[in-house]
Amino acid sequence: MHAWPASEVPALPGTGRDLRIHDTATGSRVTLDPGPVARIYVCGITPYDATHMGHAATYNAFDLVQRVWLDTKRQVHYVQNVTDIDDPLLERAVRDDIDWTALAQRETTLFREDMTALRMLPPQQYIGAVEAIPGIVPVVERLRDMGAAYELDGDVYFSVESDRHFGEVSHYDAALMRRLSAERGGDPDRPGKKNPLDPVLWLAARDGEPSWDGGSLGPGRPGWHIECVAIALDHLGMGFDVQGGGSDLIFPHHEMGASHAHALTGEHPFAKTYVHAGMVALHGEKMSKSKGNLVFVSALRREGVDPAAIRLTLLAHHYRADWEWTDGVLQDAVDRLGRWRAAVSRPDGPPADALLEEVRDALADDLDTPRALAAVDRWVELQRTEGGTDDSAPGLVSRTVDALMGVAL
Incomplete structure (x- = not known):
């Protein structure tokens, strides 16, 4: 599966700061200290509907992580998956009377177009669950053969008790875990499971549903969590720098994925840092496909909204905040974009070297984008009220905003 084209990241003078970011697993800020190549895995979409603003906010956050790393002169190895086989996709295909593969392809294509328009940097590996199945099957077989998984009526479940580190990502109590499992694709009430929280690794073939050769597992399809684990281990290995996604993935997805990897390898941790973006609401409720209260990136683009304004709307909120x-x-962002573009179109302005460092400082401080935007706002206002004589300043401001925040002026 291919990703989307990369927009050029302008070179900036000097070197950026190491990123301090909130780690869900420790509940504190940590300074990321990757090697020359920073490794990040971000969980991708289940392509049964178009990209909404909650998606956009999540991918914006991890695009910023990459941009901060690139500004420190590191390379970035970024991997993202596409869950192109799962119950929600099959259910939507039946509802809309469309082939599930056609639905997945259509929505994945639209996602690529939205990411391109928003100037999100693409992953080096963009991998669908279906194409990863040949690598997932031996992983599940190994967990079963190690005694970390068991069969139940042909399905294969992971035993959470096989990982002594289970719970260290979310730190949720058992009651909350059970409730979230039921809400987010688990089956805690299924009879016969060793632990209600045990997640499925391999779902045996069902009538009327697609299935694949599972070797000794029999025909079927993979569970949600093991998909990401197999892809991440294959391309990044254990102990990669950042596992990212929305805060709704803390449990069960990231908790279970970490446990799968710990049991499989005998190593800890799966990821050095777990970073989660907040939720975007509409009319007082979290924006989600199940609720149908969605604002789609593609719909805004069709209405003529500049993608740069959409991105500025996202940047106006701290990535961890629910908003x-x-x-x-959106109108605030449209107005801000107009002011910024007018400012950088002038032939000169006040010096912008300090602005570049302010933006770097803000982003290195747990991706504090509201503070970064405020710094640019001050430069724009100073240029409007007092002017300046530095003919290189508008260009530096434009490159700063583009390179570090992905907004083309």
Whole structure:
């Protein structure tokens, strides 16, 4: 599966700061200290509907992580998956009377177009669950053969008790874990499981549903969590720098994925840092496909909204914050974009070297984008009220905003 084209990242003078970011597993900020190649895995979409603003906010956060790393002169190895086989996809295909593969291809194509328009840097590996199945099957077989998994009526489940580190990502109690498992694709009430929280690794073939050769597992399809584990281990290995996604992935997805990897390899941790973006709401409820309260990136683009304004709307909120999408927040971003573009189109302005360092400092401080935007706002206002004589300043401001925040002026 191919990703999307990369937009050019302008070179900036000097060197950026090492990123301090909130780690869900420790509950504190940590300074990321990757080697020359920083490794990041971000969980991708289940392509049964178009990219909504909650998706966009998540991928914006991890695009910023990459940009901060690139500014420190590191390379970035970024991997993202596509869950192109799962219950929600099959259910939507039946509802809309469309072949599930056609639905997945259509929505994945639209996602690529949205990411291109928003100037999100693409992953080096963009891998669908279906194409990863030949690598997933031996992983599940190994977990079963090690005694970390067991069969139940043909399905294969992971035993959470096989990982002594289980719970160290979310730190949730058992009652909350059970509730979230039921809400987010698990089956805690299924009779016969060793532990209600045990997640499925391999789902045996069902009538009327697609299935694949599972070797000794029999025909079927993979569970959600093992998909990401197999892909991440194959391309990044254990102990990669950042595992990222929305905060709704803390449990069960990232907790279970970590446990799968720990049991499989005998090593710890799966990822050095777990980073999660907040949720975007509409009309007081989290934006989600199940609720149908979605604002789609593609719909805004069709209405003529500049993608740079969409991105500025996202940047106006701290990545970990939960916030609400309104027409007002979009209009604020449209107005800000107009002011910024007018400012950098002038032939000169006040010096911008300090602005570059302010933006670097803000982003290195747990991706503090509101502070970064405020710094640019001050430069724009100073240029408007007092002017300046530095003919290199508008260009430096434009490159700063582009390289570090992905907004083309």
